[in-house]
Amino acid sequence: MNQQLAGFAPTPVTARMENHGHTMLKVAMATGQDLYARTGSMVAYEGFIQYEPNPPAVRQIASQWITGEGAPLMKCAGDGLLYLADYGADVVVINLNNDALSVNGTNLLAFDAHLTWGVERVKGLAKFAGQGLWNVAVQGTGWVAITSRGTPIVVDCGRGEDETYVDPDALVAWSPNLKVKGKRSFKAGSLIGRGSGEAYQMAFSGQGIVVVQPSEDSTDRLRIRN
Amino acid sequence: MAREFQRGHKAKISDLTSGTDLYVGVQIAGPGLTFDISCFGLDANEQLSDDRYFIFFNQPKSPEESIQLLGAQAGDTESFRVTLDRIPANIHKLSFTATLDGAGQMSQVGPGYIRIVAGGEEVVKYAFTGSEFTTERAVMLGDFYLKDVWRFAAVGQGFDGGLEALLKNFGGEVAEEEAPAAPPQGAAPSFAPPAQAAAPPAFGAPAAPQAPQPAPAFGAPPAPAPVPQQPIHAAPTIAAPMAPAPAPHAPAPAPAPYGQPPQQPQFGQVPGQSAPPAAPPYGQQAPPFAQQPPGAPPFGQQPPGAPPFGQQPPGQFGQQPPGMPQGVPQGVPAGGAGLQAALSPYKETATGQRWTSQNQQLMRVDLTMGGTPVLARQGSMVMYQGKVDFGYKGAGFAGRVVGNATGQEMQLMRCTGRGQVFLAEEGSHLHPIELQGDGICVSAESVLAFDESLQYEVRRIEGHGIPGGALFTMQFQGTGTVVIKTHGVPVVLPVTPTTFADCNAVVAWSSASQVIISSQVRLRRNAYPGHSGETVNLQFRGAPGNFIVVQPYEV
Numbered sequence: 001m002n003q004q005l006a007g008f009a010p011t012p013v014t015a016r017m018e019n020h021g022h023t024m025l026k027v028a029m030a031t032g033q034d035l036y037a038r039t040g041s042m043v044a045y046e047g048f049i050q051y052e053p054n055p056p057a058v059r060q061i062a063s064q065w066i067t068g069e070g071a072p073l074m075k076c077a078g079d080g081l082l083y084l085a086d087y088g089a090d091v092v093v094i095n096l097n098n099d100a101l102s103v104n105g106t107n108l109l110a111f112d113a114h115l116t117w118g119v120e121r122v123k124g125l126a127k128f129a130g131q132g133l134w135n136v137a138v139q140g141t142g143w144v145a146i147t148s149r150g151t152p153i154v155v156d157c158g159r160g161e162d163e164t165y166v167d168p169d170a171l172v173a174w175s176p177n178l179k180v181k182g183k184r185s186f187k188a189g190s191l192i193g194r195g196s197g198e199a200y201q202m203a204f205s206g207q208g209i210v211v212v213q214p215s216e217d218s219t220d221r222l223r224i225r226n
Numbered sequence: 227m228a229r230e231f232q233r234g235h236k237a238k239i240s241d242l243t244s245g246t247d248l249y250v251g252v253q254i255a256g257p258g259l260t261f262d263i264s265c266f267g268l269d270a271n272e273q274l275s276d277d278r279y280f281i282f283f284n285q286p287k288s289p290e291e292s293i294q295l296l297g298a299q300a301g302d303t304e305s306f307r308v309t310l311d312r313i314p315a316n317i318h319k320l321s322f323t324a325t326l327d328g329a330g331q332m333s334q335v336g337p338g339y340i341r342i343v344a345g346g347e348e349v350v351k352y353a354f355t356g357s358e359f360t361t362e363r364a365v366m367l368g369d370f371y372l373k374d375v376w377r378f379a380a381v382g383q384g385f386d387g388g389l390e391a392l393l394k395n396f397g398g399e400v401a402e403e404e405a406p407a408a409p410p411q412g413a414a415p416s417f418a419p420p421a422q423a424a425a426p427p428a429f430g431a432p433a434a435p436q437a438p439q440p441a442p443a444f445g446a447p448p449a450p451a452p453v454p455q456q457p458i459h460a461a462p463t464i465a466a467p468m469a470p471a472p473a474p475h476a477p478a479p480a481p482a483p484y485g486q487p488p489q490q491p492q493f494g495q496v497p498g499q500s501a502p503p504a505a506p507p508y509g510q511q512a513p514p515f516a517q518q519p520p521g522a523p524p525f526g527q528q529p530p531g532a533p534p535f536g537q538q539p540p541g542q543f544g545q546q547p548p549g550m551p552q553g554v555p556q557g558v559p560a561g562g563a564g565l566q567a568a569l570s571p572y573k574e575t576a577t578g579q580r581w582t583s584q585n586q587q588l589m590r591v592d593l594t595m596g597g598t599p600v601l602a603r604q605g606s607m608v609m610y611q612g613k614v615d616f617g618y619k620g621a622g623f624a625g626r627v628v629g630n631a632t633g634q635e636m637q638l639m640r641c642t643g644r645g646q647v648f649l650a651e652e653g654s655h656l657h658p659i660e661l662q663g664d665g666i667c668v669s670a671e672s673v674l675a676f677d678e679s680l681q682y683e684v685r686r687i688e689g690h691g692i693p694g695g696a697l698f699t700m701q702f703q704g705t706g707t708v709v710i711k712t713h714g715v716p717v718v719l720p721v722t723p724t725t726f727a728d729c730n731a732v733v734a735w736s737s738a739s740q741v742i743i744s745s746q747v748r749l750r751r752n753a754y755p756g757h758s759g760e761t762v763n764l765q766f767r768g769a770p771g772n773f774i775v776v777q778p779y780e781v
Contacts, residue, residue, distance in 0.1 A: 092568070092569070092572070094568035095564065095567070096564070097564035097565070099564055101565060149652075150585075150587040150588070151585035151586060152572050153572055153573075153585065153648065154569045154570075154572040154573050154574060155574045155611070155648075156573075162612040163611070164610070166608065166609045167608045167609065170608035170609065209565075209566075209569065212588075212648065213608070213650075213653075214585070214650030214651075214653055215587070215608075215651070215653040216650075216651075216652070
């Protein structure tokens with residue numbers, strides 16, 4: 001039995017963040033290199049790691065995020081290995097090299113605390129999407145892990161002359177320099193999106209990328225009742 | 227214990243079996259078609275430099291008999307015996323091909339496979355059907371190739387010309403097909419730190435033919451993990467977790483669980499080494515490689531004090547003195563740093579075809595090609611580029627019928643215009659099925675999208691105990707593509723006299739002709755003790771060559 005299970009033993013650490021399988025994230029923690037992770041995403045850890053839910057820094061930045069009591073991020077500090085997962089979603093590890101990325105709040109798993117980040121609301125769309133669409137813009141040099149329900153796809157916006165339209169429920173991340181606007185399809189009888197007669201997409205234009213997941217998962221696990 | 231490979235899967239032979247005396251069986255058949263199945267022994271440049279290693283019906287074995295043609299047996303159309311350790315050193319690749327003899331094209335081929343049998347046990351099987359091909363006249367089924375060790379790759383690539391063209395391809399100028407170099411399965415050379423280069427000497431050059439390399443990390447190919455099919459996708463995914471690297475939290479003499487060398491027992495085994503029944507303790511190293519002389523620090527094992535392979539000498543990058551965990555390794559992923567590099571495995575793939583699988587769960591349809599609109603399940607659009615109109619496709623359609631009868635609306639939208647539409651639904655696996663005049667029946671809830679050029683009609687299978695009173699299926703015919711979705715990896719079964727499927731799990735089945743469908747399906751009420759009798763199994767009947775698709779999920 002051990003022999004079979006041994007195949008799942010962690011591989012040696014080569015980087016700050018790594019995938020263990022498709023759906024688990026392994027973070028090598030060290031003192032002084034704190035991490036923000038989604039609350040409740042920790043599945044295991046080794047070493048001495050402390051968790052601080054709703055840290056003041058987050059409360060500041062995310063003050064507009066929620067109206068409720070806590071922020072959906074926790075600060076992790078310490079030494080050791082931290083394993084994070086989000087209900088079996090695929091985890092994509094990104095090593096930002098002075099890049100910037102906007103991540104849908106639902107799809108953010110963890111990121112280095114030293115990165116510059118901020119919470120913003122997608123303009124003009126809050127009234128469409130039932131839960132409002134919050135996203136976290138992360139910038140700098142460091143590590144970010146995002147989740148995707150199913151294997152994501154990355155599309156280059158600048159490729160076509162036309163805009164790229166994305167179902168907001170399937171949107172994972174995008175380049176912040178893209179122009180975003182909500183597109184509402186007023187065409188009579190037009191029916192896309194989930195269920196309702198209201199068709200809306202987000203239109204992206206400009207030079208950059210859009211990451212989309214193959215699932216229209218509208219359950220916002222990051223959201224605190226608001 | 228056979229592993230099912232899909233197109234593009236690769237694995238070390240040593241991971242599949244410890245034997246080197248292999249039986250390779252190919253089954254390929256089609257109505258009225260005859261095949262020449264041959265094996266090309268290619269050199270390092272993928273050329274047939276020595277035509278004594280072209281093993282076919284006229285030359286049934288290689289000079290030293292390492293490759294022998296055995297003929298049809300055991301259900302296989304053709305079979306070979308390959309003795310890997312007797313293959314001469316100049317042969318780097320064995321390519322197994324099937325070419326059509328006479329008229330026909332590969333799309334007419336029924337379900338077939340290439341499999342490897344070792345020690346009387348099937349160890350790997352790559353199944354294909356004619357629907358993966360079009361007008362090709364030949365197909366490269368699978369390769370054995372030498373990249374440090376012998377590996378097997380499920381190729382499944384069509385080839386337009388016949389046997390001659392294939393020969394010319396291997397003998398002529400440039401071999402075009404994907405090089406085995408595609409996934410860097412060894413120690414990723416692109417891994418940035420120069421310290422890595424210094425590691426092998428410290429370890430001592432092994433006499434073994436195997437280049438020292440860490441076993442693939444879990445979840446990465448070549449394990450038959452749910453790898454996406456595009457090699458483009460697979461390659462970087464492999465490289466990243468396999469880069470050998472320091473174990474920062476584990477000072478060498480005390481292997482902590484996460485400081486292990488990446489030897490995984492099931493991967494780390496080598497031909498000639500029988501699996502020790504006594505499993506190594508969990509988390510510990512695999513047994514030493516057989517080639518190592520006893521006493522020498524075994525490859526992959528961590529001798530106390532000695533820097534294990536893949537671990538940099540102290541003082542090098544990433545290595546920390548014990549007890550001083552300052553700074554986690556900020557190693558750059560193998561693909562390079564930066565956003566683009568991290569996301570490059572997930573790049574959109576454009577093949578110039580109308581329907582392109584982006585990964586297992588996403589389908590891209592290019593409406594500019596072909597010009598016919600696409601009908602897709604409502605809500606399945608996740609993204610589009612270009613000018614695309616989504617219209618309501620309503621009344622008169624199946625959805626109405628299905629909806630009325632089952633309360634389960636199946637509503638479609640019509641995508642027209644010029645642009646690319648990306649379709650997905652709840653992370654289901656998507657499978658494009660290209661129809662060329664043939665027909666297929668798909669359970670109504672498993673249809674994701676299809677070309678409007680296809681003719682379709684709704685069938686109703688009634689029976690006691692079927693939820694909702696009847697099972698609705700859509701029968702597609704004509705020329706075009708249907709995309710079906712399955713929860714999980716489906717199984718495709720050939721239709722035999724005793725083929726049954728749960729009506730809730732069956733996804734699709736071939737309808738060789740429109741007439742067959744009604745007689746092909748027979749409902750049986752299956753009430754076994756302790757069961758309420760609600761379950762209805764469908765029995766399928768049909769001529770050989772028909773198949774059914776079943777998903778591991780009951781709707």
